[in-house]
Amino acid sequence: MAEAVVDLDAVAHNTRLLAGLAAPRAETMAVVKADAFGHGVLPVARTVLAAGATWLGVTSIAEARRLRDAGITAPVLAWLYGTGDDFAWAVRHDVDLSVSTPQHLEAMAPGAAVHLKVDTGLTRNGVAWSDWPSLVARAADLERRGALMVRGIWSHLAAADDPGNPSVALQLERFSDALAIAAKAGLEPPLRHLANSAGIVDVPASHYDMVRAGLALYGVEPIEGVVAGLRRAMTLRARAVNVKRVPPGTGVSYLHQYVTDRDTTMVLVPAGYADGVPRQLSNRGAVAIGDRRCPIAGRVAMDQFVVDAGDLSVALGDEIVLFGPGDGAEPTVEEWAAWAGTNPHEILTGIGARVPRTYTSVR
Template identity: 55%
Template sequence: ALKAEAAGRVRVAGVMSHFACADEPGHPSVAAQFGAFTGMVEFAEKAGARFEVRHLSNSAATLTAPEARFDLVRPGIAVYGLTPVPALGTFGLRPAMTLVADAALVKRVPAGSGVSYGHTYHTERDTTLALVPAGYGDGIPRHGSNLLQVLAGGRRRTIAGRVCMDQFVIDLGDDPLSPGDEVVLFGPGDRGEPTAQEWADALGTISYEIVTRIGSRVPRAYPGGAL
């Protein structure tokens, strides 16, 4: 790189690497990578490199390893307001993303009604079902069928039956809900809705997957901004 810079072909502006296990505080690789990075920077500077920026830390390292912040940090999941290390708490972060949909259809059905593909859910009594227009084509995990919860009508409801490509169903019992009423799939939890971390825990995955899988056909709104 220094030879190319001397030849006028590039400008060496910075140096970076990336932690493999920063979300596991105390993992021996964190100290090993930190040592390797600082050693390499020292070696390169002795060889004539003049770095404008040095950066190594992702969200987890930014919050748990202040010695590794150098000149820049690269927060990813923390920008969503989600903790990169759930075992250590929230670090004061607040979830920034809320996923909502409006109920498309509400109807009364008798006991014993099969719901959605495969009829993996049957109503135990006469009840009210609501159709929510969001499915695995939008990033709602299909393996969250009969498992994930949403907030509708002021209460949490478990998805009833299989998540379809474009929709899923919830069982309201005798509670009222009208077409057009908002259903909160996940958010910061202020109103009692599930959080992305709760969805991740239920599915045995990480919150990163939950928030980044939401597809481009889902409209975005940025309160307070015009992005």
């Protein structure tokens, strides 16, 4: 019914652009968590590695397992789990693991390659600042005894997408202090990484030895008003499954929260909130039919929603573009996010499993 078309050439372009911003100083980690932000992890992972990324980043060990089961051997870092996960599997399959608490450090399987994550001000995951000196001392001791290897030290920026936000400078300073404390304990690992997508584009001081490209890989500019030259990779489209001409005063969808004020054409789109179309787009969002942008009429339902096409000539089977690259009349994912009161990440990762992904590439 609905279909998400992923332009792998756009993903490759974005990877090369971001890796170029980081080079020659830093490697590029492509973050492919959450099924590559809804784009499909295996096609995307293969594309970004061919385009210049040297690492892959995932949230969980289960996500790392999917990559390894598919035969992808590139370096992988996983970073969010409890202390009882299968760290031994990660060691056997050369998956690096993040350490964000003293308890995680003690739970690591023998031979683990770890990246110590310090909380520099996001106040989310990461070793608490008060625990950092003792944790790096303990990690250094474990490394000296051959129990594990410290391959990296890292953190995450809270507001790099807000140019001039004072927290960025404070986090840079705190990260530098964290590295100095680790060095004093005898830890100077080869990979220090702090930059997210916005940091890659606008905070070169955050690049260090590796950058982590997330949303920008998929073509969304990470900083509003700053055009880096990224290309949006996903187009969400469907085809009309019902078309009807209705008179003025016709109520549309649940509770008739949309009532027509003229003779108009109503088009039914076979996608709903079970597919990732936010209910918040009810009476607020829009789609494109041909070269015309048409508003969503009434409430978005689980499997479908209605579009007011006015006097536009529409037939069963005509293509409707829900969002896309923005080259024509179609809305962009950023516009959908604004209408829904969220961010593009939630829109992209919310495209449901029953929406098939198809892939295009001229290579």
